[in-house]
Amino acid sequence: MTRKILILPGDGIGPEITAQASRILAACQAHGLDVEVEEALVGGAAYDEHGEPLPAVTLDKAKAADAILLGAVGGPKWDKLEDLAKRPEKGLLGLRKNLGLFANLRPAITYPQLASASSLKPELVAGLDIMIVRELTGGIYFGQPRGIEVRDGQRVGFNTYVYSESEIERIGRAAFELAQKRGKRLCSVDKANVLEVTILWREVMERLAPEYPDVELSHMYVDNAAMQLVRAPKQFDVMVTGNMFGDILSDAAAMLTGSIGMLPSASLNESGQGMYEPCHGSAPDIAGQNVANPLATILSVAMMLRYTLGEPALAQRIEDAVGKVLDDGLRTADISSEGMRTVSTRDMGDAVLSAF
Amino acid sequence: MTRKILILPGDGIGPEITAQASRILAACQAHGLDVEVEEALVGGAAYDEHGEPLPAVTLDKAKAADAILLGAVGGPKWDKLEDLAKRPEKGLLGLRKNLGLFANLRPAITYPQLASASSLKPELVAGLDIMIVRELTGGIYFGQPRGIEVRDGQRVGFNTYVYSESEIERIGRAAFELAQKRGKRLCSVDKANVLEVTILWREVMERLAPEYPDVELSHMYVDNAAMQLVRAPKQFDVMVTGNMFGDILSDAAAMLTGSIGMLPSASLNESGQGMYEPCHGSAPDIAGQNVANPLATILSVAMMLRYTLGEPALAQRIEDAVGKVLDDGLRTADISSEGMRTVSTRDMGDAVLSAF
Ligand SMILES: CC(C)[C@H](C(=O)O)[C@@H](O)C(=O)O
Numbered sequence: 096m097t098r099k100i101l102i103l104p105g106d107g108i109g110p111e112i113t114a115q116a117s118r119i120l121a122a123c124q125a126h127g128l129d130v131e132v133e134e135a136l137v138g139g140a141a142y143d144e145h146g147e148p149l150p151a152v153t154l155d156k157a158k159a160a161d162a163i164l165l166g167a168v169g170g171p172k173w174d175k176l177e178d179l180a181k182r183p184e185k186g187l188l189g190l191r192k193n194l195g196l197f198a199n200l201r202p203a204i205t206y207p208q209l210a211s212a213s214s215l216k217p218e219l220v221a222g223l224d225i226m227i228v229r230e231l232t233g234g235i236y237f238g239q240p241r242g243i244e245v246r247d248g249q250r251v252g253f254n255t256y257v258y259s260e261s262e263i264e265r266i267g268r269a270a271f272e273l274a275q276k277r278g279k280r281l282c283s284v285d286k287a288n289v290l291e292v293t294i295l296w297r298e299v300m301e302r303l304a305p306e307y308p309d310v311e312l313s314h315m316y317v318d319n320a321a322m323q324l325v326r327a328p329k330q331f332d333v334m335v336t337g338n339m340f341g342d343i344l345s346d347a348a349a350m351l352t353g354s355i356g357m358l359p360s361a362s363l364n365e366s367g368q369g370m371y372e373p374c375h376g377s378a379p380d381i382a383g384q385n386v387a388n389p390l391a392t393i394l395s396v397a398m399m400l401r402y403t404l405g406e407p408a409l410a411q412r413i414e415d416a417v418g419k420v421l422d423d424g425l426r427t428a429d430i431s432s433e434g435m436r437t438v439s440t441r442d443m444g445d446a447v448l449s450a451f
Numbered sequence: 452m453t454r455k456i457l458i459l460p461g462d463g464i465g466p467e468i469t470a471q472a473s474r475i476l477a478a479c480q481a482h483g484l485d486v487e488v489e490e491a492l493v494g495g496a497a498y499d500e501h502g503e504p505l506p507a508v509t510l511d512k513a514k515a516a517d518a519i520l521l522g523a524v525g526g527p528k529w530d531k532l533e534d535l536a537k538r539p540e541k542g543l544l545g546l547r548k549n550l551g552l553f554a555n556l557r558p559a560i561t562y563p564q565l566a567s568a569s570s571l572k573p574e575l576v577a578g579l580d581i582m583i584v585r586e587l588t589g590g591i592y593f594g595q596p597r598g599i600e601v602r603d604g605q606r607v608g609f610n611t612y613v614y615s616e617s618e619i620e621r622i623g624r625a626a627f628e629l630a631q632k633r634g635k636r637l638c639s640v641d642k643a644n645v646l647e648v649t650i651l652w653r654e655v656m657e658r659l660a661p662e663y664p665d666v667e668l669s670h671m672y673v674d675n676a677a678m679q680l681v682r683a684p685k686q687f688d689v690m691v692t693g694n695m696f697g698d699i700l701s702d703a704a705a706m707l708t709g710s711i712g713m714l715p716s717a718s719l720n721e722s723g724q725g726m727y728e729p730c731h732g733s734a735p736d737i738a739g740q741n742v743a744n745p746l747a748t749i750l751s752v753a754m755m756l757r758y759t760l761g762e763p764a765l766a767q768r769i770e771d772a773v774g775k776v777l778d779d780g781l782r783t784a785d786i787s788s789e790g791m792r793t794v795s796t797r798d799m800g801d802a803v804l805s806a807f
């Protein structure tokens with residue numbers, strides 16, 4: 096049965112990095128992977144063409160796909176759009192919501208070859224391997240009511256941070272199950288000393304815990320979690336948190352590794368359908384220059400093979416190829432250092448392909 | 452005219468560290484500072500005694516005071532209190548709200564003597580001097596409606612992230628004015644690509660900018676700000692943001708310096724009345740052991756002298772005394788390292804007093 100993959104290059108460096116990932120996907124096809132690959136527009140690119148960041152034609156293709164590979168969306172060109180609903184980011188948020196991609200897995204891994212690129216002292220990040228599980232279809236990024244309106248003669252902006260028990264339970268189970276397959280420690284992050292919504296969050300996590308007796312559950316306030324990530328990131332195994340805290344903490348954690356250009360992510364729904372994308376953004380400042388790092392996107396293909404397509408052997412092949420290229424001293428500009436060979440986006444793609 | 456100072460030791464290590472700060476305050480009195488000093492209960496300590504984290508008697512004294520010195524509140528003993536309104540944290544939040552302490556100044560400074568204590572590479576934090584201005588009486592920590600209720604047969608938790616134009620303008624002006632006195636660069640942090648409330652935030656900051664032509668205003672999304680703090684904190688001068696983002700980012704920034712035990716903070720209202728407290732928490736795990744670092748609290752007294760009492764010379768004396776003690780190699784356990792003399796809370800107080 097032929098599976099369907101949709102590639103959404105998006106904006107900024109998106110087209111360049113997904114182009115390299117497509118080549119790897121083609122190589123997998125040559126090795127027997129039975130997939131059909133299509134492309135579509137999303138984000139600012141879709142807005143420019145169709146006046147919508149998530150046109151119906153793209154959403155239909157996304158729904159029909161088994162897996163989606165996304166580059167990145169957004170850029171200063173669209174930042175001035177008055178109507179928030181037209182901004183590139185809404186394309187991404189719309190995909191997450193419409194496909195029910197509630198479980199966002201964001202690994203923060205230090206590659207041994209790149210440990211010195213971290214801003215942290217090497218001993219604090221060597222061997223780092225955290226998985227942040229971020230709830231992706233609820234919380235304040237989607238909560239109603241929201242808006243800007245006039246109250247008592249002045250404008251007031253408001254958003255609603257909201258979670259239901261079933262939403263919390265669903266992401267909680269995903270995190271517990273992931274912790275079972277890893278180091279068996281789960282840290283749930285909230286602000287239960289101040290916010291009611293996270294009191295409920297903590298309560299549900301506590302209620303689930305006895306069903307996963309092999310996992311050690313702990314709780315941490317979000318301000319402390321931000322500190323602990325900076326102080327001693329290796330204390331964590333799996334972290335689980337809501338949409339907004341997850342956005343902030345996963346980016347901080349990714350940056351800690353010194354190699355955010357290397358980090359893939361997966362966003363899964365209940366039926367195993369998934370969207371895969373690099374952790375980094377659309378980097379408009381270097382777009383079109385053939386210097387962006389395609390490795391996070393290439394590694395997102397590996398995650399796709401593992402989590403949606405059930406092809407762990409091919410996933411491993413990609414990961415090994417990336418490891419080999421790093422061992423050989425090849426680096427894009429973002430991760431380069433003295434004595435390494437700085438290469439372009441396309442050269443990096445070539446190198447991974449020949450190591451594959 | 453005798454000014455009034457209220458000391459609120461609070462919970463955990465609060466009583467030990469404020470005790471040392473009181474001694475410095477007494478030394479200032481001996482040098483001519485005309486103040487009357489009182490103490491009162493807040494947080495868990497107040498709950499245990501009066502059944503309320505912010506008893507009326509404490510609030511009355513706080514309102515009558517020119518400046519408040521707070522230790523810290525909270526601890527596991529009260530974490531299980533079902534009623535959020537009774538938790539120690541509500542004592543602190545109630546003080547902020549009732550006194551209108553909307554401007555929270557949180558410096559993140561690397562002390563040259565302690566640069567090696569940072570988890571970041573020394574070159575990234577040497578000379579670091581950021582000021583984070585956090586809005587403290589609005590945003591999601593205070594927004595209505597809030598609660599946990601049953602909807603469609605299941606419980607739902609919700610909080611409201613809300614800011615009015617006038618609230619944003621007030622904190623914006625405080626931040627612009629501070630930037631004018633410092634490096635003249637202000638970075639406003641929001642999530643304007645997703646949250647309407649922060650679209651309004653960004654708009655108001657933009658509107659204020661022309662009134663402060665000597666200050667360079669920039670904007671950054673909160674997820675990126677968390678990354679940039681980790682990657683290259685020295686790029687910032689003053690940052691301004693809402694209550695929740697400020698909570699998270701200021702703690703991360705404080706931890707970056709490696710010396711969170713050294714960082715004071717000020718919370719000011721429109722009439723210059725202020726509450727001063729260390730950035731760190733109540734550290735219940737080491738409470739009562741005479742090992743906590745009193746320097747952040749002692750430096751909070753210096754901030755009080757500078758911002759509320761108009762005594763910059765005495766403030767400088769305290770800061771110089773702390774510098775001398777560090778130069779002499781004295782360290783409490785949290786900031787100690789090889790070759791240094793590890794001392795107790797009380798010994799550290801003694802040392803600062805004799806250097807004063
Ligand atoms: C682009 C933006 C809407 C998005 C988010 O905040 O979720 C991004 O920052 C991310 O983390 O995937």
Ligand SMILES: CC(C)[C@H](C(=O)O)[C@@H](O)C(=O)O
Nearest residue numbers: 288289318525540543544698
């Ligand atoms: C104790 C808590 C309510 C408080 C806050 O979140 O504001 C603390 O973390 C702080 O940053 O002062």
